[in-house]
Amino acid sequence: MTRYIRHAAAFCALLLIALLVNATRVQVVQSDALDDNPANRRGAIVRFDQPRGDIVVDGRAVTGSKDTGEQLRYERTYKNGPLYAPVTGFASQVYGTTFLENAEDDILSGTDPMLAPLPLWNDITRAQNPGGKVVTTIKSAAQQAAYAGLGGKKGAVAAIEPSTGKILALVSTPSYDPERLSGTSKSVADSWAELNSSAAKPMLNRAIRQTYPPGSTFKVVTAAAALDAGVVTDLDAATRSPNPYTLPGTSTQLTNEVDGCTNASLRYAFQWSCNTVFAKLGVDTGLSDMAGTARNFGFNDSGLKIPSSVAASNFDTSMDKAQLALSAIGQYDTRATPLQMAMVSAAVANGGSVKSPYLVDRTTTRDGDVVDTTGTKSLRQAMNPATAMQLREMMTDVVEEGTGKNAAIPGATVGGKTGTAQHGIDNSGTPYAWFVSWAQAADAGEPAVAVAVVVEDASADRGDISGGGSAAPIAKAVMEAALKP
Amino acid sequence: MTGTRAGTASTVVPAVRVPRRRGTELALLVVAVLLSVYGYCDVGLARNGTVPPGAAGYGAGLGVLALLAHLAVRFRAPYADPLLLPIAVLLNGLGLVLIYRLDLETPSDEAAPTQLIWSTIGVGLFIAVVLVLRDHRVLQRYAYLSVVTALVLMIVPIFFPAVNGARIWIRIGGFSIQPGEFAKILLAVFFASYLAANRNALAYTGRTIWRFKRLQLPTGRVLGPIVAIWLLSVGVLVLERDLGTSLLFFGLFVILLYVATGRTGWIAVGLLLAALGAFAVGSLEPHVHSRVTDWLHPFASIDAGQGPNQLAQSLFAFAAGGMLGTGLGAGHSILIGFAAKSDFILATAGEELGLTGLCAIFLLYALLVERGYRAGLALRDSFGRLLAIGLASIVALQVFVIAGGVMGLIPLTGMAMPFLAQGGSSVVTNWIIVALLIRVSDSARAQPVGNADRADRADKEAR
Numbered sequence A: 001m002t003r004y005i006r007h008a009a010a011f012c013a014l015l016l017i018a019l020l021v022n023a024t025r026v027q028v029v030q031s032d033a034l035d036d037n038p039a040n041r042r043g044a045i046v047r048f049d050q051p052r053g054d055i056v057v058d059g060r061a062v063t064g065s066k067d068t069g070e071q072l073r074y075e076r077t078y079k080n081g082p083l084y085a086p087v088t089g090f091a092s093q094v095y096g097t098t099f100l101e102n103a104e105d106d107i108l109s110g111t112d113p114m115l116a117p118l119p120l121w122n123d124i125t126r127a128q129n130p131g132g133k134v135v136t137t138i139k140s141a142a143q144q145a146a147y148a149g150l151g152g153k154k155g156a157v158a159a160i161e162p163s164t165g166k167i168l169a170l171v172s173t174p175s176y177d178p179e180r181l182s183g184t185s186k187s188v189a190d191s192w193a194e195l196n197s198s199a200a201k202p203m204l205n206r207a208i209r210q211t212y213p214p215g216s217t218f219k220v221v222t223a224a225a226a227l228d229a230g231v232v233t234d235l236d237a238a239t240r241s242p243n244p245y246t247l248p249g250t251s252t253q254l255t256n257e258v259d260g261c262t263n264a265s266l267r268y269a270f271q272w273s274c275n276t277v278f279a280k281l282g283v284d285t286g287l288s289d290m291a292g293t294a295r296n297f298g299f300n301d302s303g304l305k306i307p308s309s310v311a312a313s314n315f316d317t318s319m320d321k322a323q324l325a326l327s328a329i330g331q332y333d334t335r336a337t338p339l340q341m342a343m344v345s346a347a348v349a350n351g352g353s354v355k356s357p358y359l360v361d362r363t364t365t366r367d368g369d370v371v372d373t374t375g376t377k378s379l380r381q382a383m384n385p386a387t388a389m390q391l392r393e394m395m396t397d398v399v400e401e402g403t404g405k406n407a408a409i410p411g412a413t414v415g416g417k418t419g420t421a422q423h424g425i426d427n428s429g430t431p432y433a434w435f436v437s438w439a440q441a442a443d444a445g446e447p448a449v450a451v452a453v454v455v456e457d458a459s460a461d462r463g464d465i466s467g468g469g470s471a472a473p474i475a476k477a478v479m480e481a482a483l484k485p
Numbered sequence B: 001m002t003g004t005r006a007g008t009a010s011t012v013v014p015a016v017r018v019p020r021r022r023g024t025e026l027a028l029l030v031v032a033v034l035l036s037v038y039g040y041c042d043v044g045l046a047r048n049g050t051v052p053p054g055a056a057g058y059g060a061g062l063g064v065l066a067l068l069a070h071l072a073v074r075f076r077a078p079y080a081d082p083l084l085l086p087i088a089v090l091l092n093g094l095g096l097v098l099i100y101r102l103d104l105e106t107p108s109d110e111a112a113p114t115q116l117i118w119s120t121i122g123v124g125l126f127i128a129v130v131l132v133l134r135d136h137r138v139l140q141r142y143a144y145l146s147v148v149t150a151l152v153l154m155i156v157p158i159f160f161p162a163v164n165g166a167r168i169w170i171r172i173g174g175f176s177i178q179p180g181e182f183a184k185i186l187l188a189v190f191f192a193s194y195l196a197a198n199r200n201a202l203a204y205t206g207r208t209i210w211r212f213k214r215l216q217l218p219t220g221r222v223l224g225p226i227v228a229i230w231l232l233s234v235g236v237l238v239l240e241r242d243l244g245t246s247l248l249f250f251g252l253f254v255i256l257l258y259v260a261t262g263r264t265g266w267i268a269v270g271l272l273l274a275a276l277g278a279f280a281v282g283s284l285e286p287h288v289h290s291r292v293t294d295w296l297h298p299f300a301s302i303d304a305g306q307g308p309n310q311l312a313q314s315l316f317a318f319a320a321g322g323m324l325g326t327g328l329g330a331g332h333s334i335l336i337g338f339a340a341k342s343d344f345i346l347a348t349a350g351e352e353l354g355l356t357g358l359c360a361i362f363l364l365y366a367l368l369v370e371r372g373y374r375a376g377l378a379l380r381d382s383f384g385r386l387l388a389i390g391l392a393s394i395v396a397l398q399v400f401v402i403a404g405g406v407m408g409l410i411p412l413t414g415m416a417m418p419f420l421a422q423g424g425s426s427v428v429t430n431w432i433i434v435a436l437l438i439r440v441s442d443s444a445r446a447q448p449v450g451n452a453d454r455a456d457r458a459d460k461e462a463r
Helices: A002-029 A031-035 A042-047 A081-088 A099-103 A105-109 A119-125 A140-150 A186-197 A215-229 A266-272 A275-285 A287-297 A321-328 A338-349 A385-401 A465-483 B003-011 B022-048 B055-076 B084-103 B112-132 B143-159 B179-204 B220-239 B243-261 B264-284 B286-296 B310-321 B345-378 B382-406 B424-446 B451-462
Strands: A055-057 A063-067 A074-078 A133-136 A155-160 A167-173 A353-355 A360-364 A370-373 A378-381 A412-421 A432-441 A449-455 B170-172 B175-177
Touching (some): A081 A099, A215 A275, A215 A338, A215 A412, A266 A385, A287 A378, A338 A412, A412 A465, B055 B084, B112 B424, B243 B382, B286 B310, B345 B424
Antiparallel strands (some): A432 A449
């Protein structure tokens, strides 16, 4: 009988081995897949069972956490939620995350292995690290100036430090309080429904996710292309531009809002925003040079991340001459995000070099040990440095004695360009007022800030001037705030 | 272990008895109690940052139970295997910790106090068996009484309302017991007794129906009664939808038949019948069919948008544990919901103690089974041998069926993890099993070394 008992024992041992192998299969081999199963609530529970790390502006956290004692324990709170919503986005227990809350989620939620003192060991023990901090490049004074300037109007502001690409302000209005989406209560669902159905689209980040026809502010790009291509060699030489200008191949006549545009010099045309001159200039420069320069400024780039992705700005690459003429003055299919236009202005201020814009200066552990830093990266050379110098001159003229006088700051050099973009059927919509600019303090070696402002519901009656009227004062306030140390 | 050596050992050398090792048992019991108390404190620290108020009482209670059981063994079964009792105490203690831990998630439904009462009753019965039953061979006399009682116990629940699809409970007032649990022991006694009495007839008579005498069909007169009992019990269980226990009885029957007769053919026949039966029940019975479907496609309900089913939740829990587990009290196995403290308690162990802890638990069970087998090997009487193997196999099969079920290895069948799971009948039954194993191991180790070999030699000569 002994033999058979041993066989039976061997059978029991087989059962044990099967259990051990199966346990290894479930707990080690398949564990990641099971953990990631969307129906597995553990992810959400673990995710919210410790306070989320903070997003920091100017050394102060603009976010917080609240212990609810529920299964999904910690809820996100926001200080000055509407002001910083385009930067932080929301972190909802129901609707997920957006913007920095989304792009830096690994750091904020503590899952980034780099937060652990010993990442590999951490991987084995699955210990949870406290959420890290995301330190932004935002300058709170500039952000507040932009938000206050826009007031209740629909619009957006993007401000960049030209030499580095640091984003100093990123504002979109009307805004919303992301805290309304924290938690799991019914009010959260109600808020979600209300915010999504609102005609004002408060959750739309107009600064980086909305493209607008840039209108006359695009003339900066056209001027750069024409100067780089050698179509214009002397800023003060008369151009052979008729007024009105008949779009090539059509009978459509383009006119100006201002006088003196017939055969005007580039300097005059830029200063007073002559559509006829720039439309012809675009055609003379040609599609390939125009498109090339636009691309170098950042148009048609769908891969830009700050670290949230930025909507691609558009400049068509195949058009007839009439379309090219309109595109050269920022109409037809040309569209740009406010951030893109801030990059255009920053390129002029920075000798033609476009720096990659970024919003996160560094990420740290909760205790402040640096995990990662975002350095300055050059994207492209948008134009020759000499061309940039000429454009600086012309932009300065716009502010000193042209359409952009409202942006002038005593004691600082300010360059700017106004724009008004008609839109809607037969231009029936309220035009968008644009202003792009940069500012350099008197004692500084280089411009410290470049800004783009767009106001959707500007008063329309004064044409190009409305950019100067509605948008320029906002840009001025932002630049003043940015110039202060 | 040759016959020659065994022969000389019993004739020339005076009887050599194995050491009693009662001190070892006591030391191991202290370790088992301390481990359980540590786990209890750990839960409290993880959940509330403080040692639970009942820690001292819990430790003292478990300690007293362990001590009483130890004293009973020390005085009435001094040669018993020193590992059996500590393993049982540790598993029971760990089970109480896990149930207490899950109680924290369901404050309105506390199971730990009841489980503690049942554990006390279990240990009480353990002591009673050790004290009263002086020789396991006495049980052989009650073989037929056992089988009748077992069948009655199994049939009675049919007259009570079904609970969660299975008619295996008797509810009187707030008390519910699962009589089928006790039937396990009684059937093991019957099988062991019958096979011990008839093993020669089963093994050596009848017609050969497979070449090389692999399978020799015994005469109907010998085989008939036992097959009838077995069919009856399995039939009743199928009626009651108690799949796990029917699988257990089937396995128990096949193992004991094989050990008693040594016919490999029985295993083949057993596996064949099991496969056929499983296929038939699996495809015809809707309750069973759904469990087979769940086993094959554990995430089907998720894809269908109905959220994870219990098995999927259980797999999530195990996966969440990983190598080292989340730590006691830090997991979320309560998401499994219904039966988290009973059928699915292993998931909590897997999540909070990790693969490491789970392997340790499996090895504890394995050690318990191995000690039972060891006692079986050392015993000289066929009944004792078969009884020890039967009881140990019950534990082994039960652990395999339930652990395999909740981890997706085999279809899920409602069964209780021995000692670990919530369930009075189960805890009491397992304590009696350990008591009987203590008794047979005492007999096995008390006899002079070599006798078992001699018995085996006699066995071989008889063939």
